[in-house]
Amino acid sequence: MSTPLTSVSSDARLTTMGLLFESAAGLRRLFHRQAEMSGATANQSFDILIRLARSEENELRMSELAAQASLTPSGLTRAVDRLQQQGLVTRRSCPDDRRGSFAQLTPAGQAMMSEAIPEHLSQIDQILDDVFTPEEEAQLATYLRRLRDYALEQNRAAGITCDDGVASCPGDV
Amino acid sequence: MSTPLTSVSSDARLTTMGLLFESAAGLRRLFHRQAEMSGATANQSFDILIRLARSEENELRMSELAAQASLTPSGLTRAVDRLQQQGLVTRRSCPDDRRGSFAQLTPAGQAMMSEAIPEHLSQIDQILDDVFTPEEEAQLATYLRRLRDYALEQNRAAGITCDDGVASCPGDV
DNA sequence: CGGACTTGTTTGCTCACACAACTATATCAT
DNA sequence: ATGATATAGTTGTGTGAGCAAACAAGTCCG
Numbered sequence A, B: 001m002s003t004p005l006t007s008v009s010s011d012a013r014l015t016t017m018g019l020l021f022e023s024a025a026g027l028r029r030l031f032h033r034q035a036e037m038s039g040a041t042a043n044q045s046f047d048i049l050i051r052l053a054r055s056e057e058n059e060l061r062m063s064e065l066a067a068q069a070s071l072t073p074s075g076l077t078r079a080v081d082r083l084q085q086q087g088l089v090t091r092r093s094c095p096d097d098r099r100g101s102f103a104q105l106t107p108a109g110q111a112m113m114s115e116a117i118p119e120h121l122s123q124i125d126q127i128l129d130d131v132f133t134p135e136e137e138a139q140l141a142t143y144l145r146r147l148r149d150y151a152l153e154q155n156r157a158a159g160i161t162c163d164d165g166v167a168s169c170p171g172d173v
Numbered sequence C: 001c002g003g004a005c006t007t008g009t010t011t012g013c014t015c016a017c018a019c020a021a022c023t024a025t026a027t028c029a030t
Numbered sequence D: 001a002t003g004a005t006a007t008a009g010t011t012g013t014g015t016g017a018g019c020a021a022a023c024a025a026g027t028c029c030g
Helices: A008-037 A046-053 A062-068 A073-085 A107-131 A134-159 B008-037 B046-053 B062-068 B073-085 B107-131 B134-159
Strands: A059-061 A089-093 A101-105 B059-061 B089-093 B101-105
Touching: A008 A107, A008 B008, A008 B107, A008 B134, A046 A059, A046 A062, A046 A073, A046 A089, A046 A101, A046 A107, A059 A062, A062 A073, A062 A101, A073 A089, A101 A107, A107 B008, A107 B134, A134 B008, A134 B107, A134 B134, B008 B107, B046 B059, B046 B062, B046 B073, B046 B089, B046 B101, B046 B107, B059 B062, B062 B073, B062 B101, B073 B089, B101 B107
Parallel strands: none
Antiparallel strands: A059 A101, A089 A101, B059 B101, B089 B101
16 A cells, blocks of 8 residues: 545545644744743743733633643642742632632732733734734634634533433443 | 623624634544554654655655644654654654754665555545545645645744844844 | 765753642532 | 522643654765
8 A cells, every 4th residue: 555545525524624733733833933032031931921920810711721821730739830940820719719719810810911912912913914914813713713613612511521311421330 | 791702793703714723633633543543553742653664765854854743843853753752753863964863764664654655545445535525525625725825924923933034033133 | 086065863861841740728518 | 588500710730743853774976
């Protein structure tokens, strides 16, 4: 056997999915590179900081933040640990629910983000201006939003292992 | 200071970028979940296997494969190591350039992919059919392709540290 | 020919993330 | 109240990926 294992007709859709992952990976590198060049603002988990910066009181519940950043709870715990060590974030325990906590930007974190965000925004502006017309940009956003919501929904549905009384869960008798 | 650090006008574009990453992450999980459920076909670095399966002779140069899979050369070396241990891939040294090698699907790898790819394709069909009209799908693909090519180009340009004789490279006198 | 530089791949090291198990609080049924 | 279950978050452990340095083979002069 010496020929590819996919038919031409399926290739287009496979490629579309590939494009999604490749463009995301490519842009991630682009952002990472610029963040790195800006010296002081270089920080992995920039994603987390931005989401905090965009929130009321610059704080979010851990679980909410995990969902927004596409991290597992455990992954987020570690990420916030690191940011805390860097002095950019604090934990504030939730008064209404003593299980919960907020991650919150410290003044230092706010200061850093005040500097870093404009750079990031201008990089995004540049990219989008270079690649899309405003209409295309809006279209892309709606397409991606649909895709994200679909994936979110499907993952949520799959996460509920025994959603309607199915007894197929291993070990639950 | 108690208000978010971003203005409303910038939020849209920031969100668009967020959507790209979130949709990619969401779909990645969706695919991973299904792969996992299909038992035998469960395999991380499915991406790599698919790209091999889609290629002539089911083989690709390591560097080419790394680029396609958005991995660094080192990351790919390790990934291929693992796949080789699983018996799904072999290395074939390039006759024309003795530095280079090909990663190639073994018969076992081909067999596995013959089984796994149809499932994967049907999952993709389902997603795209659920979320987009054919025209929208085509549009999305062109948008993503532009974005990917842009990122590729920018990253490539940035990778060439001293592209036009700039003497700013540290330590090159 | 022979040394300087480039390119393709691999190795040493470190870090970040996921999964599973655990703790602590909350909620619900009886 | 009280025990069963669910939810929020943290910790132990393994794995995958990146960076930088090493290595090996090709290329480019002189």
